Amino acid sequence: MCALRRARGSVLVIFLLLHSATSFYLPGLAPVSFCEPGSVQSTIEMFVNRLDSVESVLPYEYKAFDFCTIDSEKRPSENLGQVLFGERIEPSPYKFEFKKKQECKHVCTKAYDTTNAQDKGRLDFLKKGMLLNYQHHWIVDNMPVTWCYDVEDGQKFCNPGFPIGCYVNEAGRPKDACVVNSEFNDKDTFYFFNHVDITIHYHVVENEGTGARLRTTTLAPDCTGGPMDLSNKFSGEFKIAYTYSVQFVEDKNIRWASRWDYILESMPHTNIQWFSIMNSLVIVLFLSGMVAMIMLRTLHKDIARYNQIDSVEDAQEEFGWKLVHGDVFRPPRKGMLLSVFLGSGTQIFLMTFVTLFFACLGFLSPANRGALMTCAVVLWVLLGTPAGYVAARFYKSFGGEKWKTNVLLTCFLCPGVVFADFFVMNLILWGEGSSAAMPFGTLVAILALWFCISVPLTFIGAYFGFKKTGIEHPVRTNQIPRQIPEQSFYTKPLPGIVMGGILPFGCIFIQLFFILNSIWSHQMYYMFGFLFLVFIILVITCSEATILLCYFHLCAEDYHWQWRSFLTSGFTAVYFLIYAIHYFFSKLQITGLASTILYFGYTMIMALIFFLFTGTxxxxxxxxxxTKIYSVVKVD
Structure with a gap:
């Protein structure tokens, strides 16, 4: 009963081999040597990960679907990032001996009786998984088992996972994987992919005797019989026999260093129009250059003209940004909240920069599962000192005296909002029995990191921030605030803030599409070099766009620039939220109330983090x- 054998596709697996002892490999990525049966390293183990779907945000553990399992072996340890992403790696009963061919190897048989409530529940859950197109995620020697099949124009797409089955609806229309085989044509019928055929390609490692590097794996139908099907109206006893076949073929073309290439090159987002991406980058750089040229040229003329003024009478006849020099450094309203946002934003900015830097070096590649999230969380915890220092320093410059409140808000306000949202999402995951639900022990560990490391470090940073003298401004602040004249439409706060976020969002929305695909469509993301470039462009664009609008407002004699500058670039997060809503309704096929709540709950967390980051x-x-322009002009 081989439902998957006639599907036009292939399961591909690449293995690692040990090279020279003097070679350097990233942590956790050292290759493994495999030898013929009878040697120490001849058994090839396969691990199973959680199952997920593009139609549901809820991942489930492998054993939740009543597949063949093995309980005698200890499951591999998982890092913090894997737990946060809901990965649950477990050992499986699928084991191979290097170079040993096996045909129709029986793994286990699962029996169901629809008259039994427990059996019917397990079978219904399996059917639900096929209806929502849940995907297996198998791992062999740290490489994903991928299902490759032909797509348009003779190209091949390799999916890092393969479906547990498919469904043909009552109208006879095949759904998801059922479209690849014309034999899947019975109406209102489920087809089980209970058998997989694996062909492992390998090549012998030079100077290592019989040692070999196992590289790729393809499907080759070995078993006989038609696809296993089950009518949706079936009642009675039903059995599913899980089997596999494996064979080994020597191939000398692909090396260990390029073992991921066949997966990455076949994924859709690697073939998306690079011309469009580069065109967007050129446009953003051009606009940034124009903003810089306009600012430098205009300010150069203004500063030269103001420095030529010799009399007070002439100065009084002037208008523009010089007239507000006595109010430009006046403390803003809600200075406490602004300083707290600046501290949290600094913490997020440094965390993002360092994480992307290590990702560019290859330490946080897809092969190192969970490393990206683990690195980000650890860095956020350790960067509490800069957050406390920045918040305290600016709060003191704003004339604030409630230093205890400032420190406590820096420690708990923004992280508390994120944690509260995350905890509610976790309760939903617990209620749905999803593998993404964080265990209680991990939740306690995160709270311990927050309270025992991040909070003390924030207090240390705040201590040094309050200990130092306040920030010295180049001009004195008048005691009586200057009246702000009536503003035109484009210099009013709201239009300027709304316009300010357009340009920064324009430089990231293409990259944002890739990131959302990797999160919600379960595609691999590996273009960290390009992401780091977009990060730098985003920083430059946010800075220049905000400076330009700030200059216009000062020329209109509006000196309330502190909150406006934060909200102008921070409004990019609103465009991000709008795009995420558009992505949900136009690109995703998510169904169910729980999945919808989870999507928007996690999106709100990302929008808040992005708001603090860009606003800072x-x-x-x-x-x-x-500070620069008011320190280089003569102010009477």
């Missing part, structure tokens, strides 16, 4: 700009 960039850029 805009504020610091404007702070530097305002």
């Amino acid at each position: 960039i805009g504020f610091f850029a404007c702070f530097w700009f305002v």
Whole structure:
């Protein structure tokens, strides 16, 4: 009963081999040597990961679907990032001996009686998994088992996973994987992919005797018989026999260093129009250059003209940004909240920069599962000191005196909102029995990292921030605030803030599509070099766009620039939220109330983090700009 054998596709697996002892490999990525049966390293183990679907946000553990399992072996340890992403790697009964061919190897048989409530529940859950197109995720020597099949124009697509089965509806229309085989044509019928054929390609390692590097695996039908099907109206006893076949073929073409290439090159987002991406980058760089040229040229003329003024009478006749020099450094309203946002934003900015830097070096590649999230969480915890220092320093410069409240809000306000949202999402995952639900022990560990490491480090940073003298401004602040004249439409706060986020969002929306695909469509993301480039462009664009609008507002004699600069670049997060909503309704096929709540719950967390990140960039850029221009002109 081989439902998958006639599907036009292949399961491909690449293995690692040990090279020279003097070679350097990233942590956890050292190759393994496999030898013929009878040697120490001849058994090839396969591990199983959680199952997920593009139609549901809820991943489930492998054993939740009543597949063949093995309980005698200890499951591999998982890092924090894997737990946060809901990965549950377990040993499986699928084991191979190097170079040993096996045909129709029986793994186990699962029996169901629809008259029994427990059996019917397990079978119904399996049917639900096929209806929602849940995918297996198998791992062999740290490489995903991939299902490759032909697509348009003779190209081949390799999916890092393969379906547990498919369904043909009552109208006779095949759904998902059923379209690849014309034999799947019975109406209102489920087809089980209970058998897989694996062909492992390998090549002998030079200077290592019989040692070999196992590289790729393809499907080759070995078993006989038609696809295993089950009518949706069936009642009675039903059995599913899980089997596999494996054979080994020597191939000298692909090396260990390029073992991921066949997966990455076949994925859709690697073939998306690179011309469009580069065109967007060129446009963003061009606009950034124009903004910089306009600012430098305009300010050069203004500063030269103001420095030529010799009399107070002439100065009084002037208008523009010089007239507000006595109010430009006046403390903003809600200075406590702004300083807390700046501290949290600094923490997020440094965390993002360092994480992307290590990702560019290859330490956080897809092969190192969970490393990206683990690195980000650990860095956030350790960067509490800069957060406390920045928040305290600016709060003191704003004239604040409630330093205890400032430190506590820096420690708990933004992280508390994120944790509360995450905890509610986790309760939903617990209620749905999803593998993405964080265990209680891990939840306690995260709270321990927060309270025992991040909070003390934030207090240390705040201590040094309050201990130092306040930030010295180049001009004195008048005691009586200057009246702000009536503003035109484009210099009013809301239009300027709305316009300010357009340009930064324009430089990231293409990359944002790839990131959302990797999160919600379960595609691999590996273009960290390009992401780091977009990160730098985003920082430059946020800074220049905010500085430009800040200059216009100062020329209109509106000196309330602190909050406006933060919100101008921070409004990029609103465009991100709008795009995420558009992505949900136009690109995803997510169904169910729980999955919808989870999608928007996690999206709100990402939007908040992005708001703090971009807002902090805009504020610091404007702070530097305002300090600079008022320190180089003569103010009477």
